[in-house]
Amino acid sequence: MTGRDWAYLSNDLIYVALFAYAFSFLGYAFATAFSVKPGGIDRSTTKRSNRIATIFFIIATAALTLGVIARGLSATRVPWGNMYEFSITGALTFAIAYLIIGRKYDLRWLGLPITILILIILGTAITLLYRPSAPLVPALQSTWLVVHVAAAIFSGGLFLLSNTVASAYLWIDRMERRGGRSEFAKRLPSLEVLDQLSYRLVAFVFPLWTFAIIAGAIWAEAAWGRYWGWDPKETWSFITWILYAAYLHARVTAGWKGRKAAWLSLIAGSSYLFNYVYINVWGTGRHTYSGL
């Protein structure tokens, strides 16, 4: 197969993934809507749609995995050269993390927001960020790029998942303070579990994110002659790092929990998102590899 064939195959697979996620979304939406009956929750009708949704989710994630790999093969390099590729890989990490964690926690209730987020990411990637497959520019031809970008994107996917859980926490917390969960929300785990899960995800990603920044510095040293230069991208990575460090500190030493901690993690997550979207698209500096 030629590079072009791989690129077309990758595009097809990403479309397959998009459609499968859309079906998964419908399944979760159906399960969410019909599990609530006037007399309480009736899971018998929705069990099957939940299962179908999950199966579509797995199919979609498999297609996305293959799509990302094919994208790499099309240019015989790692598939992390522009923002389209960052986005599809980030979505993949997010999806896989959800599946893995779903084995331990009952996260089916998160299926709906998660499929929506994935559809948004993939949709934006395909319509706005798409670029033909091409070799890397010389500054990106480095092993450290592989390490740095991989760690950064994986972190992004996991931060997003942690934020999704933290948002669910805040939503349910509000509901409980206003007089109890709605029927639908009764299926969701307890506040403590949500709080813990969101924290554990951050505790897991934070070292990876630290590592991403260090690998980035090593790469910058080899490519640009300085390991840190307060380029906007670097500055915002640093801010994100500080906010998450503050979050961990606040939890471990100041005993922050629940609402306060959830808000802090949302703020920290937003700074990641800001760095990713704003600085890549509208920012200046040397990290202009979005290909836009």
Add this chain to the structure above:
Amino acid sequence: MSAPELQGTSSLRYLWRQLTSMRNALILLLLLGLASIPGSIYPQRTQSPLKVREYFETNPEFAKWLDRFYLFDVYGSPWFSAIYILLFVSLIGCVVPRTWHYAKEALRKPAPPPSSLKQLENYQTANATLDSAADWLKKNRFRITRDKNSLAAEKGYLRETGNLFFHLSLIVVLLGIGASSVFGMRGEAIVTIGERFINVPTSYDNLAPGRFFNLERMPPFTITAANFDAEYDAETRQPLDYTLVARVTDSPTSTPVEKIVKVNKPLTFGDSRVYLQANGFSPLVTVRDQEGIVKFEGPVPFLPQDSNLTSIGAIKVPDADPQIGFVATFFPTAARDEVRGGFSSFPELLDPRLLISVWQGDLKMDSGVPQSVYRIDTDGMERIGLKGLSIGESYDYGVGTITFNGVVPWVNLQVVKDPGKQAALIGSIFAIIGLLASLFIRQRRIYVRSNGKQIEIAGFGNRPGLEEEIKRMVEK
């Protein structure tokens, strides 16, 4: 009379305690993050001096105000440094005294159990002996203090150690950064292919030494730029690869060695490194006067303006009488359309063309004001000609001729000496290791007491998970 003095020292002590408290260290840390934001909003002199100049041109009044608050030099500003230094002091003040404390604690055996275990968490009883409990704990690598009918076991002290390690490593990182800015240097030089760069201060177009960097003791290496090759994708015009073939020596007299330099493959001379940063073209021209006497000859580096290397430059001929200057644009692959006029449509030399306008008058090179080598201040000069030239062509502008002989590429070499970089790197790696330890190691104590028939078990820890551990222990 000693009262005011006492008050003085106690308020100092109060300040010190405030500064080294964990809470304020965190606040300083958050402040540092906050303080770094403006630098990502306003252009910075160290990164994009041209953008700063542009800003001054479009908003002169506002820019002046911003400049007063160092908003174009955020990361070197007094207020940014103040936060950074306070944080540094805070880290040291916070961590060093704790090091001792932790070291002593780590060597100590766990204290014996309290008199009653019933008040502790996870209290339970089991049908087993003290020996079997001790065996289990030993197998699970607890540290144990034992007496006749009770034992205390502890595990996870590495958490504290890791935490300490993390903070100490941060200090190493900060020291490394400091060392680089004081003892290091960085500089840039444009070297036309075929020319030799000798590492002395005068070879640089731009040199920024640290405060204690000794300009007299620069390593005497030389780099001859033998060949440069830039490869581009024919369709997307994206660069694919830059390769500089250099002949380098450690000193001007030693025998040269051939080296390949790429964007991600710098040259190394001791603790200095040389990076391939940018590239462009130098048109080769010869300027003669009316009698045919050569007044200027050689390559002139031009400054690239876009990704297709449309480049601008200035050829100054101060020896002509009156002086002559050529304001020029160079197109590696000349193209033309109605909107843009002349432009370059590809970054390689497919159809090189030099567009010149000839100016006669005072070049103002002796005025003392530093001049850009890429521009000519044409105020008070008179334009006497305009012409596009291909390679080999000449142009007679009345008082002389200019011949466009060819083009050679140039490369921009960046030389960096960064003596603290290893410390910064090693510090960061240790910081991650310490961080992992402090985040993921659970510290907990388990107490066991035997009353002859049964044993009582209890314990506490700083993370969940102890309950399960005790359950597993009891099952055994």
